Amino acid sequence: MATFVLIPGMCHGGWCFEELTQRLRDQGHRAYPLTLTGLSERSHLLHGGVNLDTHIQDVTGVLAAENIQNAVLVGHSYGGMVITGVADRAPGRVDSLVYLDAVVPEHGDSCWTLVSDQERRWYVDVVETGYAVRTLPFFDARATPHPLASLLQPLRLTGDLAHIRRRDYVYAAGWDGPSPFTPVYERLREDPSWTTHALAGGHNLMRDAPEGLVEILGEVVESLKRTNEAPPRP
Numbered sequence: 001m002a003t004f005v006l007i008p009g010m011c012h013g014g015w016c017f018e019e020l021t022q023r024l025r026d027q028g029h030r031a032y033p034l035t036l037t038g039l040s041e042r043s044h045l046l047h048g049g050v051n052l053d054t055h056i057q058d059v060t061g062v063l064a065a066e067n068i069q070n071a072v073l074v075g076h077s078y079g080g081m082v083i084t085g086v087a088d089r090a091p092g093r094v095d096s097l098v099y100l101d102a103v104v105p106e107h108g109d110s111c112w113t114l115v116s117d118q119e120r121r122w123y124v125d126v127v128e129t130g131y132a133v134r135t136l137p138f139f140d141a142r143a144t145p146h147p148l149a150s151l152l153q154p155l156r157l158t159g160d161l162a163h164i165r166r167r168d169y170v171y172a173a174g175w176d177g178p179s180p181f182t183p184v185y186e187r188l189r190e191d192p193s194w195t196t197h198a199l200a201g202g203h204n205l206m207r208d209a210p211e212g213l214v215e216i217l218g219e220v221v222e223s224l225k226r227t228n229e230a231p232p233r234p
Helices: 014-026 040-045 052-065 079-089 117-123 182-189 210-229
Strands: 003-007 030-033 071-076 094-100 166-172 195-199
Touching: 003 014, 003 052, 003 079, 014 030, 014 210, 052 079, 071 079, 071 210, 079 094, 094 210, 166 182, 166 210, 182 195, 195 210
Parallel strands: 003 030, 003 071, 071 094, 094 166, 166 195
Antiparallel strands: none
């Protein structure tokens, strides 16, 4: 069985993976839904210094403390920034990456540089302290403001992530209006080093299409299992 580490998008906590987590555990997998520093039940830790590095360290710390090996990192939306950084900084513990309607950064990218002007207008609507971006009206009532510095800080990578055995992108095809992730999906669909999927749900795929996500994650596990069982090349 596999070990999944689930990273939420902006303003959300590990609670957004509740149904997906249960489905994965029912199948015998290990699943760790994480809440990043400054958000949800950890919102009391919010301050101006909470940035992308903080969130990457949140995850690498769990990998080390739980002695997780061969993790499948699953990142939703902003979580794509985090799982990319974690794969770079903990290469011995990360096997595969799954991006759920997420940003896919390269060295030097920030969430700010990767999104559209519409998202940037949202980012600058900060709370009174200036430390965090406000939640949007249609978010779950449990959503909390998101640390602004984590959206502005560029990602620093030390390698090319060649150790990652599989990369999957799951595109949400059911946006109410144009999706800002369509260009990402269309680009990766033409890249033979990626496996892409499209699900008929809105951006919050964990809520809209949990069954489809479980099937895709199961496919990831089976693919890795086949690779492990393949005889070595002569």
